[in-house]
Amino acid sequence: MNAPERLASLPHATASAPASAPASQAAVEVRCASVVYPSADAPVHALSEIDLRIEAGEFVSLIGPSGCGKTTLLRVIADLEPISAGEVLVNGLSPHQARLARAYGYVFQAPALFPWRTVLGNVMLPLQIQGRRKAEAEAVAREQLGRVGLTGFERKYPWQLSGGMQQRVSIARALGFEPKILMMDEPFGALDEITRDGLNEQLQQLWQRERRTVVFVTHSIAEAVYLSTRIVVMSPRPGRILKIIPSTLPDERHLGLRDTPEFMALAHQVREGLAAGHGSAPGDDAV
Amino acid sequence: MGRQFALWLTLLAAGIAAAALAQAVPPAGSSDVGPATAHLLGLAVVVVLAARSVQRVAALDGRRWYGTATAALFGLWVLYFWQIGVTMFDVPRVLLPAPALIGQMLIDRWDTLAGDFVQTVLKAVLVGWALGSGLGFAVGVAIDRAPFLQRGLLPLANLTSTVPLVAVAPIMVMWFGFEWPSKAAVVVLMTFFPMLVSTLAGLQAAGRLELELMHSYAASYPRTLLDLRLPAAMPFIFNALKVNATLALIGAIVAEFFGSPTVGLGFRISTEAARMNMALVWGAIVVAAVTGSVAYAVLVQLERRVAFWHPSIRSK
Amino acid sequence: MRSKAIPLRERVLPVALVLAATLLLWYVGAVGLNRAGAVERVLAPQGAYSTGQLITATLNMERPVLPAPHQVVADLYRSLVDWPLDSPRNLLYHAAVTAQSTLVGFVLGTLLGIVLAAAIVHSRTLDRALLPWIVASQTVPVLAIAPIVLVILGSLGFSGLAPKAAIAMYLCFFPVTVAMVAGLRAPQRIETELMHTYAASRLQAFWLLRMPSALPFLFPSLRVAIAAGLVGAMVAELPTGAQAGLGAKLLTGSYYGNTVGIWSALVMSALLGLALTAAVAGVERWVLQTRQAA
Numbered sequence: 001m002n003a004p005e006r007l008a009s010l011p012h013a014t015a016s017a018p019a020s021a022p023a024s025q026a027a028v029e030v031r032c033a034s035v036v037y038p039s040a041d042a043p044v045h046a047l048s049e050i051d052l053r054i055e056a057g058e059f060v061s062l063i064g065p066s067g068c069g070k071t072t073l074l075r076v077i078a079d080l081e082p083i084s085a086g087e088v089l090v091n092g093l094s095p096h097q098a099r100l101a102r103a104y105g106y107v108f109q110a111p112a113l114f115p116w117r118t119v120l121g122n123v124m125l126p127l128q129i130q131g132r133r134k135a136e137a138e139a140v141a142r143e144q145l146g147r148v149g150l151t152g153f154e155r156k157y158p159w160q161l162s163g164g165m166q167q168r169v170s171i172a173r174a175l176g177f178e179p180k181i182l183m184m185d186e187p188f189g190a191l192d193e194i195t196r197d198g199l200n201e202q203l204q205q206l207w208q209r210e211r212r213t214v215v216f217v218t219h220s221i222a223e224a225v226y227l228s229t230r231i232v233v234m235s236p237r238p239g240r241i242l243k244i245i246p247s248t249l250p251d252e253r254h255l256g257l258r259d260t261p262e263f264m265a266l267a268h269q270v271r272e273g274l275a276a277g278h279g280s281a282p283g284d285d286a287v
Numbered sequence: 288m289g290r291q292f293a294l295w296l297t298l299l300a301a302g303i304a305a306a307a308l309a310q311a312v313p314p315a316g317s318s319d320v321g322p323a324t325a326h327l328l329g330l331a332v333v334v335v336l337a338a339r340s341v342q343r344v345a346a347l348d349g350r351r352w353y354g355t356a357t358a359a360l361f362g363l364w365v366l367y368f369w370q371i372g373v374t375m376f377d378v379p380r381v382l383l384p385a386p387a388l389i390g391q392m393l394i395d396r397w398d399t400l401a402g403d404f405v406q407t408v409l410k411a412v413l414v415g416w417a418l419g420s421g422l423g424f425a426v427g428v429a430i431d432r433a434p435f436l437q438r439g440l441l442p443l444a445n446l447t448s449t450v451p452l453v454a455v456a457p458i459m460v461m462w463f464g465f466e467w468p469s470k471a472a473v474v475v476l477m478t479f480f481p482m483l484v485s486t487l488a489g490l491q492a493a494g495r496l497e498l499e500l501m502h503s504y505a506a507s508y509p510r511t512l513l514d515l516r517l518p519a520a521m522p523f524i525f526n527a528l529k530v531n532a533t534l535a536l537i538g539a540i541v542a543e544f545f546g547s548p549t550v551g552l553g554f555r556i557s558t559e560a561a562r563m564n565m566a567l568v569w570g571a572i573v574v575a576a577v578t579g580s581v582a583y584a585v586l587v588q589l590e591r592r593v594a595f596w597h598p599s600i601r602s603k
Numbered sequence: 604m605r606s607k608a609i610p611l612r613e614r615v616l617p618v619a620l621v622l623a624a625t626l627l628l629w630y631v632g633a634v635g636l637n638r639a640g641a642v643e644r645v646l647a648p649q650g651a652y653s654t655g656q657l658i659t660a661t662l663n664m665e666r667p668v669l670p671a672p673h674q675v676v677a678d679l680y681r682s683l684v685d686w687p688l689d690s691p692r693n694l695l696y697h698a699a700v701t702a703q704s705t706l707v708g709f710v711l712g713t714l715l716g717i718v719l720a721a722a723i724v725h726s727r728t729l730d731r732a733l734l735p736w737i738v739a740s741q742t743v744p745v746l747a748i749a750p751i752v753l754v755i756l757g758s759l760g761f762s763g764l765a766p767k768a769a770i771a772m773y774l775c776f777f778p779v780t781v782a783m784v785a786g787l788r789a790p791q792r793i794e795t796e797l798m799h800t801y802a803a804s805r806l807q808a809f810w811l812l813r814m815p816s817a818l819p820f821l822f823p824s825l826r827v828a829i830a831a832g833l834v835g836a837m838v839a840e841l842p843t844g845a846q847a848g849l850g851a852k853l854l855t856g857s858y859y860g861n862t863v864g865i866w867s868a869l870v871m872s873a874l875l876g877l878a879l880t881a882a883v884a885g886v887e888r889w890v891l892q893t894r895q896a897a
Binding site for chain 3: 341353355358435437439449453457461533546552561
């Protein structure tokens with residue numbers, strides 16, 4: 001349980017260079033993982049022999065149609081669901097140990113804010129659970145809210161905020177205890193496109209500054225291409241990885257990038273990959 | 288503004304007619320032949336004007352207190368017609384006393400009624416309600432991690448709401464004596480089960496995402512209970528507290544019907560009714576009614592503080 | 604979350620176990636509570652006694668502090684079997700008396716409640732003037748008025764079934780009215796506007812939209828109402844010399860110190876409550892079986 005102490009000793013706002021992590025240890029390593037649900041007629045292969053390696057500092061998107069196992073994969077890494085076979089390592093630990101070590105932050109599809117706590121109180125929640133003193137937790141929480149652009153809203157209650165702002169609070173909360181890994185399950189899915197674009201830009205800038213490892217589930221091709229350093233295309237029945245597309249876009253991005261031919265080419269690749277997923281046999285090579 | 292004018296006109300006319308009638312009607316008991324025709328006509332006029340006035344106030348739009356004003360006006364008219372009707376038609380006071388008489392009785396016998404209040408409300412109701420609700424809550428939290436016990440107790444607890452639990456009053460008297468503890472025991476029994484059911488329901492109220500969030504924080508069971516599940520359960524718990532307040536009052540009063548020392552609201556009601564001393568009976572009922580309303584109002588205010596975040600309370 | 608269907612066995616077993624545990628505790632309690640009296644009145648005069656004799660004695664006393672379950676069952680059985688159905692020694696007779704007042708009051712109260720709720724929903728005056736008082740009355744112990752009602756009706760010449768049914772009636776009336784008003788107002792704006800586009804008359808809108816929407820609100824309140832009506836009927840039996848009915852039986856039992864009799868009456872009234880509620884639930888299922896789930 002020394003992850004929080006190690007993290008607390010790091011300076012806050014500066015990016016920790018990926019090179020400080022041992023080169024051999026990936027942030028997330030998935031080896032031949034499968035998740036099978038028994039069911040009445042035939043067992044459901046939510047995930048089938050997934051192999052994936054995510055290095056520290058990467059922004060990896062998981063994209064695919066519903067049922068392809070992208071959310072299942074994320075939840076497996078987060079120790080929210082067990083695997084039936086194979087191995088998953090998070091920072092060299094099992095998902096269970098990683099969760100107890102508070103090695104990652106999780107952002108759900110819905111903000112899941114506690115309505116009886118103020119915005120500040122909500123961001124303080126994980127810090128308080130970890131045993132930080134109130135004054136310390138409050139200071140950290142204020143800073144995080146500043147980073148997502150919500151200074152001045154600390155005393156408001158969740159229902160007084162718009163959907164986009166609530167989701168930003170949820171992100172601030174996930175970042176509060178400085179986890180090395182951030183897992184996000186379609187966090188912007190319930191928002192309208194305009195809000196979504198704004199939040200995408202903010203998230204991108206946040207990642208640029210801090211270079212945390214992000215595993216991001218989405219079903220929007222544009223979002224995946226805009227945000228990621230690598231895009232993992234998955235397909236269902238059984239859930240598997242079809243193709244992994246490394247991004248050729250520069251690290252510093254802005255929304256205008258989406259109209260460039262480079263962007264469209266990448267999006268095209270993803271679209272092709274997804275189309276191929278309909279009716280192709282398992283075992284397509286990952287790039 | 289024509290509407291406003293018509294409203295004030297109706298109110299004024301109704302008020303004047305009511306006052307005139309009240310002046311004209313002789314005090315009860317002074318006439319042997321019943322009300323004079325003129326008085327009956329006057330009564331009819333006042334009834335019509337009163338109905339119109341209530342109708343006009345009800346038709347008002349705009350402020351929030353217009354609704355309360357309508358109900359209040361209606362209540363005042365009911366009191367007036369009660370008073371006038373009893374006087375005009377010479378209703379025997381052993382049957383239905385006039386409101387003025389009840390008011391007088393409340394003042395004259397306030398010490399008796401205060402003693403009854405202390406016995407019934409402050410002792411039996413308060414102690415029983417607090418103990419019963421507290422036990423229900425404690426047991427609910429205790430069996431939170433025992434779904435087997437929950438599946439066993441919950442159906443039985445739901446069934447007890449169909450059973451007349453006040454019927455245990457004689458048995459409680461046998462065990463705890465005539466004094467207030469036996470009534471409190473009845474109240475404990477009546478309030479325990481609704482609170483148990485509501486606590487269990489409330490503890491399930493936390494959303495799945497929020498629970499997974501706490502799981503992702505590796506929060507311990509007590510921590511999750513304190514930070515998430517108990518706050519989420521508050522609306523349910525307060526609902527049960529409100530219901531229990533009414534049940535407690537009814538339970539204590541009815542338990543006294545089954546036998547009580549010479550003090551208590553239920554005792555007062557049943558004995559004075561047997562003695563045909565109706566004014567005092569009504570006085571005791573007024574005390575009980577006011578107690579019930581005030582207790583409920585207090586709980587609503589408390590709920591507004593604790594469960595301020597719940598949509599049902601926010602929208603008020 | 605997976606399917607919530609819990610197999611019957613998993614639902615029945617915990618309840619059965621809890622009931623069995625309660626029964627065991629009851630027996631243990633009976634031994635404990637009756638011990639002093641048993642020792643004093645039965646065993647001591649005989650001299651020395653064993654634990655077995657103590658247990659037998661405590662579970663079979665004539666005037667126990669806590670009658671054993673088998674004593675209550677035996678008393679119930681004897682009262683039901685040894686006496687004809689119209690004899691006041693038969694508990695079923697008293698149950699029938701109470702049930703009669705309850706049911707008559709319940710039916711009248713429900714009808715009155717539905718009619719008044721319909722009136723309130725269609726009249727702004729009634730809605731603003733009367734409804735707040737009906738809602739407020741739920742916080743007030745309305746049952747306390749019972750003795751007054753009995754006296755008034757008694758002096759007006761009504762006795763027997765009428766006053767008891769009257770009390771049951773006004774106890775049933777309040778929850779039904781409040782629930783019906785909520786139910787009649789439950790249809791969403793879209794649905795009422797749809798009826799409007801069909802140029803439906805108020806009566807048609809009431810019958811075709813509001814009433815069906817109100818049923819899910821009505822039935823839970825009916826269960827509350829019949830339980831309240833039962834208590835009212837039992838309380839109404841107390842003052843009038845306590846002649847017939849389960850409430851009367853409870854009172855006379857407590858006057859004469861007939862502990863086992865009190866418990867039998869209590870069990871009988873619990874069974875009556877269950878039966879009445881089951882009947883209401885049965886009617887609910889029959890009425891709603893033709894409806895699809897909303």
